[in-house]
Amino acid sequence: MDISQYRSKLARFQSSIALFVLCLALSILSDKFLTPENGWNILRQTSVNVCISVGMTLVVLTAGIDLSVGAVLALSGAVAAGLLKTGIELPSNDLFVGFTLLGTIVVGLITGSFLGFFNGWVITRFKVPPFVATLAMLTIARGFTMLWTKGYPISGLGPNFAFIGTGWFLGVPVLVWIALIVVVVAVIISNKTAFGRYIYAIGGNESAAKLSGIDIGKVKVLVYTIAGALAAVGGIMVTSRLDSAQPNAGMGYELDSIAAVVIGGTSLSGGRGSIMGTVLGALIIGVLNNGLVLLDVSPFWQQVVKGLVILLAVIIDKVNSKAE
Amino acid sequence: MKQFKLLVLLLILFAGCSGNNQKSDEPKKVAIVVSTLNNPWFVFLAETAAKKAKELGYESKIFDSQNNTALESDHFENALASGYDAILFNPTDAAGSVSNVEKAKKAEIPVFCMDREINSRTAATSQILSDSYSACVELGKLFVDTLQKKGQYVELLGIVSDNNTWNRSKGFHSVVDNFPNLKMVAQQSADFDRNKAMEVMESILQAHPQIDGVFCGNDAMAMGAIQALVAAGKSHVKVFGFDGSEDAVIAVSEGKLAATAMQYPKDIAEKAATFAHEYFGGKRDFPQKLPIAVDVVNKSNIDQFTAYGKKE
Numbered sequence: 001m002d003i004s005q006y007r008s009k010l011a012r013f014q015s016s017i018a019l020f021v022l023c024l025a026l027s028i029l030s031d032k033f034l035t036p037e038n039g040w041n042i043l044r045q046t047s048v049n050v051c052i053s054v055g056m057t058l059v060v061l062t063a064g065i066d067l068s069v070g071a072v073l074a075l076s077g078a079v080a081a082g083l084l085k086t087g088i089e090l091p092s093n094d095l096f097v098g099f100t101l102l103g104t105i106v107v108g109l110i111t112g113s114f115l116g117f118f119n120g121w122v123i124t125r126f127k128v129p130p131f132v133a134t135l136a137m138l139t140i141a142r143g144f145t146m147l148w149t150k151g152y153p154i155s156g157l158g159p160n161f162a163f164i165g166t167g168w169f170l171g172v173p174v175l176v177w178i179a180l181i182v183v184v185v186a187v188i189i190s191n192k193t194a195f196g197r198y199i200y201a202i203g204g205n206e207s208a209a210k211l212s213g214i215d216i217g218k219v220k221v222l223v224y225t226i227a228g229a230l231a232a233v234g235g236i237m238v239t240s241r242l243d244s245a246q247p248n249a250g251m252g253y254e255l256d257s258i259a260a261v262v263i264g265g266t267s268l269s270g271g272r273g274s275i276m277g278t279v280l281g282a283l284i285i286g287v288l289n290n291g292l293v294l295l296d297v298s299p300f301w302q303q304v305v306k307g308l309v310i311l312l313a314v315i316i317d318k319v320n321s322k323a324e
Numbered sequence: 325m326k327q328f329k330l331l332v333l334l335l336i337l338f339a340g341c342s343g344n345n346q347k348s349d350e351p352k353k354v355a356i357v358v359s360t361l362n363n364p365w366f367v368f369l370a371e372t373a374a375k376k377a378k379e380l381g382y383e384s385k386i387f388d389s390q391n392n393t394a395l396e397s398d399h400f401e402n403a404l405a406s407g408y409d410a411i412l413f414n415p416t417d418a419a420g421s422v423s424n425v426e427k428a429k430k431a432e433i434p435v436f437c438m439d440r441e442i443n444s445r446t447a448a449t450s451q452i453l454s455d456s457y458s459a460c461v462e463l464g465k466l467f468v469d470t471l472q473k474k475g476q477y478v479e480l481l482g483i484v485s486d487n488n489t490w491n492r493s494k495g496f497h498s499v500v501d502n503f504p505n506l507k508m509v510a511q512q513s514a515d516f517d518r519n520k521a522m523e524v525m526e527s528i529l530q531a532h533p534q535i536d537g538v539f540c541g542n543d544a545m546a547m548g549a550i551q552a553l554v555a556a557g558k559s560h561v562k563v564f565g566f567d568g569s570e571d572a573v574i575a576v577s578e579g580k581l582a583a584t585a586m587q588y589p590k591d592i593a594e595k596a597a598t599f600a601h602e603y604f605g606g607k608r609d610f611p612q613k614l615p616i617a618v619d620v621v622n623k624s625n626i627d628q629f630t631a632y633g634k635k636e
Binding site for chain 2: 030032033035037038041044045146150151152153155156166238241242243244246247248249251289290293294295296298299300302
């Protein structure tokens with residue numbers, strides 16, 4: 001085996017190695033790090049970012065980007081919370097529509113899916129760059145969230161709804177189950193289905209994909225719809241965990257999510273990367289967030305450290321892809 | 325053809341402007357410029373100011389500076405250009421907002437600062453202030469008493485680039501740091517965000533399971549901290565917030581939150597609107613600084629309070 005082969009083998013495991021080294025270092029630096037309770041904390045805290053980042057990975061694989069996930073998360077969560085708390089009153093004919101728990105969740109998910117669909121439609125129909133289209137959606141969804149909540153949090157949503165965010169099932173937090181299901185489904189879709197192959201093909205070489213008969217528009221719209229739906233899943237998770245929909249929820253989540261994708265080794269120019277890489281990327285961010293607090297590192301330094309980690313991940317990725 | 329259309333458009337625009345300048349019996353217009361609408365406290369401040377202005381017979385419009393002094397500067401220029409007669413102003417930054425207010429002064433438009441002050445004693449017509457620093461001094465005193473001068477505590481800071489974060493933190497520490505048996509075991513930022521506060525608190529509890537108190541820079545973070553503490557079976561830990569939001573007032577009455585600071589945004593906003601009204605009526609001698617008292621809210625006096633103010 002020559003060096004370049006060896007290197008590309010190493011590249012495949014770079015995220016796992018990084019996560020392992022990080023965990024090892026933190027267990028040496030703090031005896032509080034490697035405890036079951038702290039492990040569950042990290043998994044619970046990472047689960048929302050994992051869901052969003054899975055959607056982001058699919059988008060990035062098509063050489064796109066979705067900046068609207070944080071805002072879509074906020075709006076979907078707020079819509080679900082508002083409907084659960086007060087329902088809808090139609091003053092014109094004295095009609096009151098109440099919602100069941102399942103009903104609010106479904107409407108929340110539909111909200112996110114629709115916003116994602118709209119992103120995809122604008123991007124494919126009008127050839128708007130994804131960066132611009134989803135940046136516009138970020139602002140639009142933030143605006144609608146403020147309109148819907150009038151700027152105030154919607155709190156006190158009841159124990160049934162809170163079960164999603166705080167409950168346990170078979171010894172594992174419900175939030176972690178949700179993330180696990182999302183990841184398993186996404187791995188199957190991206191590796192075993194024609195749709196998954198199309199995503200990689202489009203990101204790898206769009207004109208070649210078009211010539212081979214792939215309906216590029218359809219695939220892209222579906223990918224952005226999935227990203228929106230998964231942001232909505234994240235919105236329900238965050239809202240349930242806090243027992244409150246915050247008007248400014250999900251602020252900056254798009255950056256955490258892009259960071260997870262990049263650290264996980266998915267190329268921003270599309271066509272190369274994996275869901276599992278992103279999961280590792282999200283875990284690295286989660287472990288880093290947790291570890292820096294455990295060590296009581298100053299908040300100023302935390303920002304610097306996180307930025308450096310992202311930079312390092314991208315540089316390693318660049319070096320490795322050149323080696324290939 | 326295209327140029328002709330543009331010319332017509334320009335003419336219409338200018339006609340519109342000159343029309344605006346000649347009004348006399350039209351209602352006066354009040355611009356409300358707030359630092360951010362991403363925090364319910366400021367939403368309430370802005371809405372109350374708008375409501376009061378309407379009651380007094382004025383048109384009003386809310387401008388959101390999004391915590392950005394450059395955007396704030398644009399809002400001032402637009403407000404001055406489009407003929408607003410007064411500005412009710414919640415500054416983004418004590419130093420960075422001064423030049424904006426001076427711009428208005430030059431145009432002879434009165435500015436009334438709300439809640440936060442600017443570093444100038446001459447630019448604004450009047451400043452109706454609620455002082456985060458001294459409110460946190462009061463909270464600090466209560467904190468010391470509640471913890472009986474000893475124990476370990478955690479501080480959750482707001483956004484570290486926001487001057488409110490440090491005003492509150494410094495006020496608190498000016499009291500608490502005088503008690504050597506009160507030990508701060510962790511000082512972390514949770515960006516004024518409920519979710520972030522919960523996550524940070526969960527992590528801190530791993531490193532320091534034996535804590536007695538938590539001081540939070542706002543109520544949203546206090547609510548997040550409480551959720552983490554309750555989930556960890558540590559509801560005995562005393563949590564202190566700041567703002568007097570609806571969630572916090574309920575939490576104090578249920579005994580979950582030890583205390584919060586009530587800043588009376590309603591009084592501040594209504595005072596500012598009333599000052600503008602008096603200014604239009606010809607009054608000119610306003611106090612440069614009018615402090616509005618801040619009250620500490622805890623279990624003993626909670627029955628007098630509702631969200632963002634006293635019960636009426």
